[in-house]
Amino acid sequence: MSSRPWALRMSWHDLCFMHWPVPPEVLAPTLPRGVELDTYDGQAWLGVVPFTMTGVAPRGVPDVPGVSTFPELNLRTYVTAGGTGGVWFYSLDAANPLAVRLARALFHLPYFDARMWTSREGGVTRYASLRTHAGAPAARFAGAYRPVGEPITAPAGSLEDWLTNRLYLYSASPAGRVYRGRIHHQPWPLRRAEAVIRENTLAQSLGMIFSGEPHLLHAESLDVRADWIEQVR
Template sequence: MSDRRPWVLRMTWHDLCFMHWPVPPEHLAPTLPRGLELDTRNGLAWLGVVPFTMTGVSPRGVPDVPGVSTFPELNLRTYVTAGGIGGVWFYSLDAASPLAVRLARALFHLPYFDARMWASHEQGVTRYASLRTHRGAPPGRFAGAYRPVGEPITALPGSLEDWLTNRLYLYSADPAGRVYRGRIHHQAWPLRRAEAVIRENTLTDPLNVTLAGEPHLLHAETLDVRADWVERVR
């Protein structure tokens, strides 16, 4: 994939929480399209639930649009490789922006879904709820609260924290099963440990996967991001 093409989309992510659970790889490998391989660590795959809020979402050279450029987003993800390049595979991305949902589905082949969402941030605690409303999509609900704790940490190369978060490519697939890859650009994650209370989470129900035990939690307060077009993986 060429890195010479300029980025096409900008955004800022706020109050993001990585909630990760280890999963036997045989539960996820059959869910991937042809051409992608599950990325594992110490024999385990990982599923991530990631709630956050987006601001400043806009194409390159276009100013923010009130009521359009800011919205909550929630994704369910795992990690994959193709041609030796690791990246993120999204099972779902719920967003409270009908326009963003349709553009992302059409232009980036990402499984975005309409949702009614609510997020608040007060005294360091983010409270978050999402109800998927997309016509024809499987149900999906999430509700919880989280906050960062402790001092900033550095995700050292080779650490689990680095493996889970240092992913500069995303993968997607169109209805015909053709796989695409896109690059994102940002500085190092401003990570801290986190605490969370998850009151409801049905995002993994379509995968027939039960998330057992306490998740591995990381928090990032603010991160500026740029995204490239996706290109087909040959």
């Protein structure tokens, strides 16, 4: 934990890590100055992560009905800045207009308004998202997923550990300044997963189309604390 008080609390539920390998030379030009692409055995990865947030609130503020719970869907890759590895978000779609605007203003994260639907029955999660943010690139996602098998522990140095054990996020301001934020949580409660993806256009704004079967992992629930961001100098 950092010596500074954490800023936000939240819980993540029914999360599916969906990752596709991408040539590094394709992703590297999409990153801002000061942020470098991270690779695993020379391979870059692009991830789509659907989940549901609950208990989202600033430190010392109680949950707000209708505000503190909402689905979120992000498109991400993995980077380093100043020698520290973390997550770079290309987009974060959310069905919460207030959260979208606060995250954009306070954390410089590319959140977008979306209409989203999610349900879980018999262990299967059905998830759909349609971006509605004014002036933003169109993006749609529809699919279903479920965990399979027993819980797993991702060994240090494994691909599963590399994809999920990321305790920093990066963002950039409109002026091009790069920021880093720390998150805190226990190890991921991971299981393998199965998924059927009907539609996924999240990467079209990057000039990419997802193809092939993704690498899949599922996490049931995780409590998280997030620090305020700081500029990377």
